[in-house]
Amino acid sequence: MKKQPTVLRAAHWSALHPGRAIAGWFAFVALCLAVGLALGNQRAGDDDFQVGESGRAAALAIEAKVQDRPAEHVMIHTESGPLDRAAADAAARDVTARMEKLPEVTGVAEPVLSDDGRMLRVEVSMKGTKREAKDYVEPLLEQTAEVQEAHPGLVVEQNGDASVTYGLEKQRGKDLTKSELITFPVTLVTLLVVFGSLVMISVPLLLAVTSILGAVGLSMVVSHVVPDSGLGMNMILLIGMAVGVDYTLFYLKREREERELAGGRLSPEALVGIAAATSGRAVVVSALAVIVSTATLFLADDVIFSTLATGTIIVVFVAMISSVTVLPALLVTIGRRMDRKARRATERGRKLRRRTPERNGRVWAALLKPAQRRPVATLILSVLVMLGLAAPALGMDLRVLNKDTHSRQIPEMRAYDRLNDAFPHLRAEHWVVVRADAGQERQVAAALDALTDKAGRDPAFARTPRELRTSADGRTSLLTLRVPYKLSSPQAKASLDHLRDDYLPATLGRVEGAEYGVDGPIAVDRDYLDNQNEKLPLILGVLLLVTFVMTVLVFGSVVLGLLGVLLNLLSVAAAFGVLVVFFQWGLASTLFGFEHGATSEIGSRVPLFLFVILFGLSMDYQVFVVSRIREAALTGMPTREAVMDGLAKSAKVVTSAAVVMVTVFSTFVFLHLAEMKQIGFSLAVAVLLDAFVIRILILPSAMVLLGKASWWPSTKLRRATAATGTTAATAATAATAATAATDPVEDTAPADAPHPADHPQTPAATARTR
Numbered sequence: 001m002k003k004q005p006t007v008l009r010a011a012h013w014s015a016l017h018p019g020r021a022i023a024g025w026f027a028f029v030a031l032c033l034a035v036g037l038a039l040g041n042q043r044a045g046d047d048d049f050q051v052g053e054s055g056r057a058a059a060l061a062i063e064a065k066v067q068d069r070p071a072e073h074v075m076i077h078t079e080s081g082p083l084d085r086a087a088a089d090a091a092a093r094d095v096t097a098r099m100e101k102l103p104e105v106t107g108v109a110e111p112v113l114s115d116d117g118r119m120l121r122v123e124v125s126m127k128g129t130k131r132e133a134k135d136y137v138e139p140l141l142e143q144t145a146e147v148q149e150a151h152p153g154l155v156v157e158q159n160g161d162a163s164v165t166y167g168l169e170k171q172r173g174k175d176l177t178k179s180e181l182i183t184f185p186v187t188l189v190t191l192l193v194v195f196g197s198l199v200m201i202s203v204p205l206l207l208a209v210t211s212i213l214g215a216v217g218l219s220m221v222v223s224h225v226v227p228d229s230g231l232g233m234n235m236i237l238l239i240g241m242a243v244g245v246d247y248t249l250f251y252l253k254r255e256r257e258e259r260e261l262a263g264g265r266l267s268p269e270a271l272v273g274i275a276a277a278t279s280g281r282a283v284v285v286s287a288l289a290v291i292v293s294t295a296t297l298f299l300a301d302d303v304i305f306s307t308l309a310t311g312t313i314i315v316v317f318v319a320m321i322s323s324v325t326v327l328p329a330l331l332v333t334i335g336r337r338m339d340r341k342a343r344r345a346t347e348r349g350r351k352l353r354r355r356t357p358e359r360n361g362r363v364w365a366a367l368l369k370p371a372q373r374r375p376v377a378t379l380i381l382s383v384l385v386m387l388g389l390a391a392p393a394l395g396m397d398l399r400v401l402n403k404d405t406h407s408r409q410i411p412e413m414r415a416y417d418r419l420n421d422a423f424p425h426l427r428a429e430h431w432v433v434v435r436a437d438a439g440q441e442r443q444v445a446a447a448l449d450a451l452t453d454k455a456g457r458d459p460a461f462a463r464t465p466r467e468l469r470t471s472a473d474g475r476t477s478l479l480t481l482r483v484p485y486k487l488s489s490p491q492a493k494a495s496l497d498h499l500r501d502d503y504l505p506a507t508l509g510r511v512e513g514a515e516y517g518v519d520g521p522i523a524v525d526r527d528y529l530d531n532q533n534e535k536l537p538l539i540l541g542v543l544l545l546v547t548f549v550m551t552v553l554v555f556g557s558v559v560l561g562l563l564g565v566l567l568n569l570l571s572v573a574a575a576f577g578v579l580v581v582f583f584q585w586g587l588a589s590t591l592f593g594f595e596h597g598a599t600s601e602i603g604s605r606v607p608l609f610l611f612v613i614l615f616g617l618s619m620d621y622q623v624f625v626v627s628r629i630r631e632a633a634l635t636g637m638p639t640r641e642a643v644m645d646g647l648a649k650s651a652k653v654v655t656s657a658a659v660v661m662v663t664v665f666s667t668f669v670f671l672h673l674a675e676m677k678q679i680g681f682s683l684a685v686a687v688l689l690d691a692f693v694i695r696i697l698i699l700p701s702a703m704v705l706l707g708k709a710s711w712w713p714s715t716k717l718r719r720a721t722a723a724t725g726t727t728a729a730t731a732a733t734a735a736t737a738a739t740a741a742t743d744p745v746e747d748t749a750p751a752d753a754p755h756p757a758d759h760p761q762t763p764a765a766t767a768r769t770r
Contacts, residue, residue: 007284007324011276014328015269021329025322029210032217032318041220044227046129048303052527053500057433057517062129064476066469068431069106070126070133072140072160073419074099074147076111077119079155088120091151098143099124104136114422121423126162133162134169141166159415164403167412169230171672176237179667183241186663190656191245203252203330207322208244215240215315222310229304234676235311238683239613242664243290243620244319246657247283250624251323253653254279255331264342268335272328280324282627285554287320289623290616292550296543297612300535302528308609316616367692368651371700372644379701382693383570389689390573392580400525401603404486407672424484425462428492430499430523432479434508434516441474444514447507448479454503455481460495487521496522529604536608547615555626556714563702563710567694568618572611575686579606583678603675610679614686617661621695625650629703639710643703651696658691 061067191201255275297309467480551561629646668680
């Protein structure tokens, strides 16, 4: 006997041992969480974020221990009116005394008064690196709060990179909680409409939640290999609920469909076996497509993309495992309960009301008619609409989203603005790092003097006292040049260009053998975008190749492989176009009242991440829909009829799954972080277009027009679709008659009931029949 695929063997074991399978799943989730919590989450360090020239300069500074140290600023001012200097000085002394006692603090500077005399600032230096400082900033915030209580007539607040990061992460946690509170009830209602049973809708929600919990634990373990940049949890929650519900939905709908077709003649184990052989296989293929597609993000060689990829891969993998292990056990348990209920009703003399096979209603019939009756017109019109939506993407303007773009509803960002308004030179800075051989100290010093002089005459730089740090061996120096403009302003960008293209080559460039470079927030943003653009062609090329190869391997069709790539490109391009209209052009601000910072430009990471993730998610629907079409084609049904039959059987579940995904992704639009808004919006739009335009209109129209050429070079499918309807019907009748002669179950079956032999045979399917 031919060895069954792993998916079927797993479903078979789970169906025959439901208690063990369910207990094993919960034990697996608990183990993942326990191990993850025990090991903790390994956050990415400063060296993990280093790219380009800024990364090389940062490495030089860290090696010589001259890197810029983290600092927090305690601001003392009034709500309105002039500052009471005596009261402010007393508060500043209180701040200094309290901060100097903290082990997290390495020093406190003398208070500095702003030029307008309205704010007194106390700078507090912290231990560790800038990225580590957020882990130590809470005690400082507590002391600042106590100073505020002791001086109620003043406003005492704290700001700096560490406190801003701390506030953003706290806000992100609140946003994610809010997102889940919205997602759960909407998902619940959607599933209730699809299944009409509270028992059945509890299954997808249970598996989605446990998959997320298991993925959280595993992500902590994996973070010790691939450090977490802080976005891993966002991806697990964003993708986990969507795919967790979707995969379960595909499986459940198929099991329910087969139950209705069987009319009580198949056991729960048999029904699960059929679902595993069809939708179960499609779920595994879809999950693997998402995983392989997402893995291309590792080619970016960037810790943030690696974190996004890791979180997505882990949660999709765990959701896939749940669908092939514990889900069959749950379905068998529910099926047995339904059977016991039916037997009790029969024993009491009540007539059972047998559900008729579910059919698509008038809405779905209307949606499918254009592709069936006028495929040419439908294809051309649909493609033109999608291209029209994609057109604005040609003007997409990318930038690294930074403090300038974060929501001002976050208290820390309002404090950031007050600090920078009072002390403009703190807005941005460049760190010029130079390392030379021993004995070249004088040449380096002279070059740095010349560089300081050039910057002092350039209006793009602030006029501040010189800030220079030199290593103990005298070989490495770091010069801080401040910029009184916003990070993403033209003036800030111009200051970097002047440094790298003109001032450094003319000064440090003349010191023989010297290594030098510019680090700092402006330089990091520039280098990050350049690095991403450099890796973009490689990632997209590999992604397109992987998508094509996977489709060919799954369906044995080069034509479907090319068609899948083209349709995915069309779907992604349309989503990008709508993204530009809503965020870059400002329509989102008009409709939803979003702040301008979230809508002026597109985050640099958004397009690449979306391109990869959307290709994976589009494969979900492609695999599920085409699998149903392929099933029909293998029976000998001509391609046109097979397309319509497959769509008729999959349209409702695909669109229901799309509604769940759109609901989950849409909630991220109302988060405070601009990048998450844009990612959530684009995913929602792309899934909506993919489900209702690509899979309902364009894909069937194209396959109808291609006919049996859709399956080239698969000779098996082309031979099957070449068979006439009469031949197929004759073969089906002969197969049924042959089975009836050897199967005693047929003797007791109603004349119009579907026969078990009409379904794919699996170990679970043959385990128990009535």
